[in-house]
Amino acid sequence: MTIRWSRVAIYGALLFFAVLYLMPVYVLVITGLKSFTEVSLDQMWDLPSGLHFASFRDAFDRLNGNMLNSFKMVIPATIISCLLGSINGYILTKWRFPGSDILFFLLLFGMFIPYQSVLIPLVKTLQQLHLYGSLWGLVLTHTIYGIPITTLIFRNYYAGVPTEVVEAAKIDGASIFGIYTRILFPLSLPGFVVVAIWQFTSIWNDFLFAATLTSNPDVQPVTVALNNLAGSFIVEWNVQMAGALIAALPTLIVYILLGRFFMRGLMAGALSSS
Amino acid sequence: MSKGEAAGPRVRGGLPRLDWKRARRFVTSERAIGMGLIVPSLVAVLVFVYGFIGWSALVSVSNWHNVNPDYTFVGLDNFRDLFKNFRFQIDIRNTVAFTVLFVGACLVLGLVLASLLDRYIRGEGIFRSIYLFPMAISFIVTGVAWRWLLAPRAGVNLLASKVGLSGIHYTWYTDSTVVYVHQGSRLADALDAIGLGFLADPNFGVPLAMISVVIAATWQMSGFVMVLYLAGLRAIPKELKEAARVDGASELQVLRHISLPLLRPVTLSAMIILGHQSLKIFDLIVSMTGRGTGFATDVPALFMFESTFRANNFSRGAAVSIVMLVSVSVLVIPYLFWSLRRESRL
Numbered sequence: 001m002t003i004r005w006s007r008v009a010i011y012g013a014l015l016f017f018a019v020l021y022l023m024p025v026y027v028l029v030i031t032g033l034k035s036f037t038e039v040s041l042d043q044m045w046d047l048p049s050g051l052h053f054a055s056f057r058d059a060f061d062r063l064n065g066n067m068l069n070s071f072k073m074v075i076p077a078t079i080i081s082c083l084l085g086s087i088n089g090y091i092l093t094k095w096r097f098p099g100s101d102i103l104f105f106l107l108l109f110g111m112f113i114p115y116q117s118v119l120i121p122l123v124k125t126l127q128q129l130h131l132y133g134s135l136w137g138l139v140l141t142h143t144i145y146g147i148p149i150t151t152l153i154f155r156n157y158y159a160g161v162p163t164e165v166v167e168a169a170k171i172d173g174a175s176i177f178g179i180y181t182r183i184l185f186p187l188s189l190p191g192f193v194v195v196a197i198w199q200f201t202s203i204w205n206d207f208l209f210a211a212t213l214t215s216n217p218d219v220q221p222v223t224v225a226l227n228n229l230a231g232s233f234i235v236e237w238n239v240q241m242a243g244a245l246i247a248a249l250p251t252l253i254v255y256i257l258l259g260r261f262f263m264r265g266l267m268a269g270a271l272s273s274s
Numbered sequence: 275m276s277k278g279e280a281a282g283p284r285v286r287g288g289l290p291r292l293d294w295k296r297a298r299r300f301v302t303s304e305r306a307i308g309m310g311l312i313v314p315s316l317v318a319v320l321v322f323v324y325g326f327i328g329w330s331a332l333v334s335v336s337n338w339h340n341v342n343p344d345y346t347f348v349g350l351d352n353f354r355d356l357f358k359n360f361r362f363q364i365d366i367r368n369t370v371a372f373t374v375l376f377v378g379a380c381l382v383l384g385l386v387l388a389s390l391l392d393r394y395i396r397g398e399g400i401f402r403s404i405y406l407f408p409m410a411i412s413f414i415v416t417g418v419a420w421r422w423l424l425a426p427r428a429g430v431n432l433l434a435s436k437v438g439l440s441g442i443h444y445t446w447y448t449d450s451t452v453v454y455v456h457q458g459s460r461l462a463d464a465l466d467a468i469g470l471g472f473l474a475d476p477n478f479g480v481p482l483a484m485i486s487v488v489i490a491a492t493w494q495m496s497g498f499v500m501v502l503y504l505a506g507l508r509a510i511p512k513e514l515k516e517a518a519r520v521d522g523a524s525e526l527q528v529l530r531h532i533s534l535p536l537l538r539p540v541t542l543s544a545m546i547i548l549g550h551q552s553l554k555i556f557d558l559i560v561s562m563t564g565r566g567t568g569f570a571t572d573v574p575a576l577f578m579f580e581s582t583f584r585a586n587n588f589s590r591g592a593a594v595s596i597v598m599l600v601s602v603s604v605l606v607i608p609y610l611f612w613s614l615r616r617e618s619r620l
Contacts, residue, residue, distance in 0.1 A: 014390055018404045021493065024419040027429075031422075041428040045436065084315050095308035103316060105610060110323040112606040114554040116578045116595035118326035120333055120588055125326075144322045147315050176304045176311075205412030207557040208575075212583060223414045227561050230418040237422060244418040248411045255410035259403055262410065266501055 032056055032242035039238040055236075059229075059243035065218065066225035067246070070204055073135045073221055077142035078199040082192055084143070085150020090180055092151070093158040094166045104155070111148035115208055126213060137213050138221070142203045149202075150195050153265065157191040158184060190261070197258055198265035201251045222247045327599065333592035341586050352593040362594070363477070364569045365577050371480040372488060372573070373552040379492040380548050381541065384499025389529060391500070392507045402504070406497035413494065417561025420490035421447075447486035450567035454479030483563065483570040491558055495551070499544045506540035507533060539616075546609045550602050574598050 031039065035052040088107075092100055122141065123132060131137035161184060169179045210221040217225065226247045230240045255262055334353070337346040356362050387405055391398055408416065423429040424446040431444065455461050455474040462474035472478075510533060518528050534541075556575035559565075565572040574594050582591030 010390055010393060010395070014395065014401050017387060017390075018401060021404050021408065021497075024416075024423060024493070027423060028419055041425070042432070044422075044428050045433055088312050088315050091308045091312045095305055097305055097309055101614075103312075105614065106324070107316075107319060108610055108614075109603075109606070110319050112550055112602060112610075113323060113327070114575070114595065114598040114602055116554070116556075116575055116591075117330050117599040118322065119330075119578075119595065120582060120592055121326040121329035122322070144318045147319055151315070170304075176307050201410055205414075207412065207414050207560070211560075212579070223412050223557075226418065227414050230414075230421070230561060240418055241422070244415045248415045251410045251412070252407070255407055256403075259406075263406070263501055266409070266498055267505060 028241050028245045031238045032059075032245055034238055036236065036238070039236060055238040055242040056246070058239045059246055062229060062235075062239070063222055063225055063243055063246055066220055066222040067250075069135060069219060070221040070223075070250075073138045073142070074200055074203045077139045077146065077203050078196055080139075080143045081146035081150050081199055082195050084147055085152075085154045085195060086185070086188060086192070087180070088147070088151040089154025089156075089158050090184055092155050093161075094163065094179070094184075095176065104151075107148045107151055109148075110145070111152065115145065119208075119212055123212060133214050133216055133219060135214075135219060138209060141209050141213060142199075142206065145209075146199055146203070150199065153195050153198065154188065154191055157188060157194075161187060193258065194261045194265045197254055197261050200254060201262070204251050330592045330595055330599075333588055334596045336589050336592075338588040338592075339586075339590070343588070348589075352589045353597070356590065356593050356597070361569055361572065361577060362574070365572050365574045367477055367479060368481060368484060368569075368571065368573055369553060370478065372484050372491075372555065373549055375480070375485065375488045376491050376495075376552050377545055377548045379488060380496045380499045381544060383492060383496040384544065385503050385537075387496070387500040388503035388507055389533075391504055402497075402500070405500055408494040409497055411494070413557035414561045416490050416494050417558050417563075420486070420493070421562045424486045424489070447483045447563045447566065447571060449482040450570050451482045452476065452479040452570070453482060481566070481570040483566050487555075487558060487562060487571055490562060491552070491555070494558075495548060499548070502540050502544050503537060506537045510536050542609070543613070546605055550605050553598060553602050553605070 027044065030046075030048055031044070032055050033051055033053070034043075034048040034055070035050075036054060038046075038049060038052075092104055126132040126137045126141070129137075131140060165183060166179055169183060174182070204221075205223065206221075207223045207227065210224045211227075214220045214224065217228070220228075226243050229235055229243050332345065335347060335349060336344060337348045338344045391401060395401065425431075426445045426448055431446075454476050455465065455478075457474050459474070462471065465471050465473050514532055515528050518532055523531070554575055555573055556579070559571055559573050559576055563571040565576060574597065578591050578594040578598070581587045581594060
């Protein structure tokens with residue numbers, strides 16, 4: 001019997017934590033669904049009287065342009081940084097050259113730097129290139145600073161592909177491109193999913209670059225717009241909550257549908273598991 | 275010795291002759307193409323990471339304190355001013371307090387969740403997804419949600435009074451109190467006895483408002499630590515734990531004497547990754563509390579941002595960023611060497 005009770009305790013603890021972790025979502029959802037007359041702070045934890053979508057409509061009207069900006073920034077930056085990372089990972093594992101370890105170390109360190117330490121030159125450079133304040137400036141920025149992590153994940157992924165396969169293809173006369181397009185690329189589709197999810201999530205969620213490289217509200221990604229919305233005293237807090245939920249939705253959907261790959265990206269980013 | 279080297283450059287008339295055969299073989303070799311493919315990425319990273327760091331370092335030793343760039347060399351003056359700056363001193367204290375509390379909370383919670391899940395749990399996948407989902411959300415969303423959850427007149431306080439705990443009037447992130455060990459107190463004497471007497475100082479205090487930020491950040495990041503620990507626990511051979519249990523060890527003893535020592539590399543990775551994140555923390559502060567009353571929740575990243583882009587004091591902003599870079603490097607570079615060496619040994 002004692003064993004049974006310990007099982008009950010474990011499940012009880014797991015459920016307790018699950019409720020704790022879901023609590024903010026509960027508040028976000030019920031607040032967003034309340035009618036404007038119901039949203040006093042005293043009733044914060046009470047369920048809404050019915051399904052009112054007015055707050056979501058209001059928040060969406062305020063944020064939809066910025067949501068679109070985020071998509072326009074995230075999609076190209078994700079695709080380009082994935083491709084670059086894949087090629088780099090391929091070269092670094094299968095065509096090692098003298099100094100490739102040092103280069104890899106330099107790339108890796110780029111993943112950890114506080115971006116504050118490149119911010120001033122970045123702003124000045126993008127101004128010179130006439131990319132400051134545009135989504136293309138953000139695409140370029142996210143692509144370049146995404147290279148270290150995408151290279152790392154693909155390198156670890158390709159390290160698992162037996163070198164004999166590549167050597168055999170070399171002997172058969174396959175070129176460097178042939179080996180990539182016919183052997184590694186088809187093998188690495190799951191790797192692409194992992195890296196793409198990782199990049200999509202981190203670029204979508206970025207605030208620092210978005211806030212410093214764009215000043216025009218029409219160009220700003222949704223994280224900046226949400227922060228402005230939440231900092232405004234004239235916007236009701238149920239609209240803020242609805243806005244937060246809308247801004248989180250794309251990455252949450254990706255997480256719910258492809259959580260398995262998301263977790264693998266996390267592990268790859270942690271290095272130790274490689 | 276290969277053929278190429280045997281026919282290597284011979285000295286004629288004092289000048290080495292270029293071995294065309296060898297050079298051409300190198301240029302057209304696939305390896306050279308490989309290097310060519312990686313060059314654009316490398317150049318981009320070298321310029322945008324290392325070049326820009328150098329440029330920031332240059333700004334940090336210059337006299338650029340308004341909108342007009344001024345690269346007059348002033349040595350380390352900006353750094354000297356910075357460490358004398360009242361706000362920056364508070365930022366350092368806040369960062370230390372935040373880092374210790376946040377990393378500690380994440381490690382404990384992550385380990386607890388992982389060990390609960392590592393027991394053949396039905397629905398493990400669902401629980402894991404619930405604990406991990408905050409990782410997929412931006413810190414801005416987290417900040418907006420938790421600002422309301424920890425608002426003194428709403429959120430958690432309100433919930434507590436609803437379930438009957440009406441005595442709680444904790445003011446969360448609006449509290450400007452800084453708690454520290456007072457010199458001469460019993461605790462200070464105890465710290466002194468173990469050689470940690472220097473901690474009894476307001477500079478090692480904990481601003482209570484920071485605890486709210488720690489809660490939000492832990493909510494977001496503890497799932498990540500759970501995933502790391504869970505993978506680590508799964509890698510421990512079952513026989514080891516079974517043998518200990520057969521010998522009569524309790525679950526806690528198994529955890530303490532078998533799992534934890536074997537999980538040390540995981541703990542180290544988690545500490546480094548969370549630690550370097552907390553040194554850079556920015557988004558969550560901006561969206562949740564701002565600098566706070568009496569800079570109670572101010573951090574270097576926010577100081578850097580405001581110095582540079584609000585006050586146009588570029589040299590001070592650059593100096594803050596260089597201090598941040600150095601502190602992250604001290605943490606990360608040894609770790610990178612350690613994990614690369616570990617990897618090559620495997």
